[in-house]
Amino acid sequence: MALDDTKTAEQMAAEVKADFASKFDAVKAIAEDALGKAAKGEELANGIKEKADEALTEMNGLKASLDELEQKLARGGQAGEEGCKTFGERFTESEEFKSFAANPRKGDSASVNFEAELKADLTTTTGGAGGMGAAVHSTHIPGIMPLPQRRMTVRNLLMPGRTDGPLIDFDRETGFANNADMVAEGDLKPQSDITVEEVQTRTKVIAHWMRASKQTLSDVAQIRSIIDNRLLYGLGFKEEQQLLYGDNTGENLHGIVPQATAYSAPIAVGSETSIDKVRLMALQATLAEYPSTGIVMHPSDWAFIELLKDSEGRYIIGNPQGSLAPTLWGLPVVTTQAMQIDKVLVGAFDMGAQIFDQWSARIETGFQNDDFTRNKVTVLAEERLALAVYRPESFIYGDFGRVA
Structure with a gap:
């Protein structure tokens, strides 16, 4: 299945999932029909085998497309794009931010988690492309280290x-x-x-x-x-x-x-x-x-x-x-x-x-x-x-x- 560059990865993933479910149901129906005839001792027509092979091929193709889309979604990229959107762009386009911006109220907030991408894509070197040394902070131990206390006796x-x-x-x-x-x-x-x-x-x-x-x-x-x-x-x-x-x-x-x-x-x-x-x-x-x-x-x-x-x-x-x-x-x-x-x-x-x-x-x-x-x-x-x-x-x- 060819990917449509005009649609987002989320939209295409939803469509591919729907097609995959339909082909899966078709394969399942053919298999149940074949098992029923075999149980009755009836011979299977050659067309049934060909139909099953065709359905399995289409289902496997959809599975490969679905895997590709899921990988793009995991990386935060768009289908057909040469590069990923920046974190700022993805944040401002998120539904949570749009909802917050449309009706800001005291105590509300918006957040998008980029932890997985940060761990995978950012380096800690100080020089060269992609270097993030200046943005890397030391680990902060939670809590406050108290002063020594005298034991009262x-x-x-x-x-x-x-x-x-x-x-x-x-x-x-x-x-x-x-x-x-x-x-x-x-x-x-x-x-x-x-x-x-x-x-x-x-x-x-x-x-x-x-x-x-x-x-x-x-x-x-x-x-x-x-x-x-x-x-x-x-x-x-x-x-x-x-x-x-x-x-x-x-x-x-x-x-x-x-x-x-x-x-x-x-x-x-x-x-x-x-x-x-x-x-x-x-x-x-x-x-x-x-x-x-x-x-x-x-x-x-x-x-x-x-x-x-x-x-x-x-x-x-x-x-x-x-x-x-x-x-x-x-x-x-x-x-x-x-x-x-x-x-x-x-x-x-x-x-x-x-x-x-x-x-x-x-x-x-x-x-x-x-x-x-x-x-x-x-x-x-x-x-x-x-x-x-x-x-x-x-x-x-x-x-x-x-x-x-």
């Missing part, structure tokens, strides 16, 4: 709590005169005294926000989750600093360190090392009737302790191949950069202090000022909490003495 040591009000009142024992003694029959029994002070603390708000355009939040799905995570991380970062060092002025929490008891060795030990000091601090808390449950120090100080060696060069507690959680004297060691270097805090974290959450950390979005008219969205993160230190004697704070 101090909160997990403390007793959790909830509150529905802004004020936390509790009674704290400040003294106990224990005069219990043996008493003879009829004698006056001794009196013991306990001194209690009423302490009040209130919940404080930690908050910050970011502003982003609605387009950015819509165009990059990961942006919203990154903003949320960064905002929540910022709350935790500030919270950990406040739990340890908040000075109780203004809107600061009253942290553990400002209320902790200063280290004073309860017993004398010769040539006191960093490991010895931690043990003596735990003993000081135990003598205050609050056995220690944790140790907090800077990562550099923990690394120093792990690297201590004996006279033969063997690690005292460190094990380069070990994978166990860091412990010292049976107590978990929590390392955080929120703790000042060369400082150490030992105490009964699960009994001596408690966190009260009034607002758990949360994310909110809304419009601020002229955000709405500028297509901006304000994303806010905040939490509201209080810290109650019940027994300052249960926390011992001191330094290793390696930094002047």
